[in-house]
Amino acid sequence: MTVMTELIGSLGYLAVFVGALLEGEVTLLAAGFAAQQGLLDLSLVIGAGTFGASLGDQSWFLMGRWRGRALLARFPGLAAHGARLRAVLNRHPAAAIVLVRFIYGLRSAGAVTMGATDIRVAKFAALNMLGAAVWAALVSGGGYSFGSAGERLLLDVRQLQAVLLTTLAVAALSYWLRRRARSELPQQPDVAGDADACALGRSERR
Numbered sequence: 420m421t422v423m424t425e426l427i428g429s430l431g432y433l434a435v436f437v438g439a440l441l442e443g444e445v446t447l448l449a450a451g452f453a454a455q456q457g458l459l460d461l462s463l464v465i466g467a468g469t470f471g472a473s474l475g476d477q478s479w480f481l482m483g484r485w486r487g488r489a490l491l492a493r494f495p496g497l498a499a500h501g502a503r504l505r506a507v508l509n510r511h512p513a514a515a516i517v518l519v520r521f522i523y524g525l526r527s528a529g530a531v532t533m534g535a536t537d538i539r540v541a542k543f544a545a546l547n548m549l550g551a552a553v554w555a556a557l558v559s560g561g562g563y564s565f566g567s568a569g570e571r572l573l574l575d576v577r578q579l580q581a582v583l584l585t586t587l588a589v590a591a592l593s594y595w596l597r598r599r600a601r602s603e604l605p606q607q608p609d610v611a612g613d614a615d616a617c618a619l620g621r622s623e624r625r
Contacts, residue, residue, distance in 0.1 A: 427453050432467040435459075439471030439551075442526055444558050451562025461563055468555030473548045476520065476530045480543050483534020508536065516543055517550035 427434045427449050438446025447468050454461040507515045516538070519529035533543060 427459070431459065432463055435464055435467040436471040439468040439555065440475040442472075442475070447555060447558040448562035451559035451564075453562075454559070455563045461559065464559045465552070465555045468559055469548070469552045472520065472554060473544075473551035476526065476547050476551065477544060479527045479530035480534040480540070480547070483531035484540070485534075488535050505532065505536065508533065508538075512538065513546055516546040517553070520550050520554050 427438075427446065435446060435450045437443075438450070447464070450459060450464045450468070451461065453459045454464050515529075516533065519533075520526045522529070530547075
């Protein structure tokens with residue numbers, strides 16, 4: 420049994436709720452494993468996870484409704500995600516609301532972006548609750564079925580994602596610095612071109 424599973428088993432469903440509120444897939448996996456060990460009830464784990472996840476996303480949605488356009492203007496990365504998400508929303512709005520939480524790193528940003536659109540609050544709340552229930556059932560069910568192995572697998576995947584994102588960020592920064600350095604180099608006079616022009620001028624005068 421892992422340390423996190425022991426901690427969740429001792430803190431109970433409040434830890435599950437807070438973990439789901441903060442995008443805690445690892446928390447839900449550990450809670451599912453705790454349920455498999457008899458420390459928690461799986462149905463209550465799913466309920467706490469659903470409530471926490473839906474409340475968190477609903478809060479981000481309302482933040483987007485209140486200040487979404489200003490946030491998108493201030494943070495270009497969020498705006499870039501938002502542009503792609505809006506394209507999906509235009510074609511499949513219900514599916515986008517339900518499934519956005521399954522895209523790691525886009526759950527909160529997606530809710531903010533949706534809040535900045537004309538999606539009705541009640542519609543988002545209903546579909547968000549459905550997505551949260553599916554998410555909580557799948558993740559905690561995975562922890563119940565696969566135990567600590569599933570928890571370690573998710574940690575490994577997140578570490579790999581962090582390495583890939585860091586590598587891409589470093590490569591992008593290096594490319595930008597090289598482009599900037601090249602643009603700031605003083606323009607060298609075209610000596611060869613000037614010499615050719617002078618020679619041509621002399622030949623014409625002759």
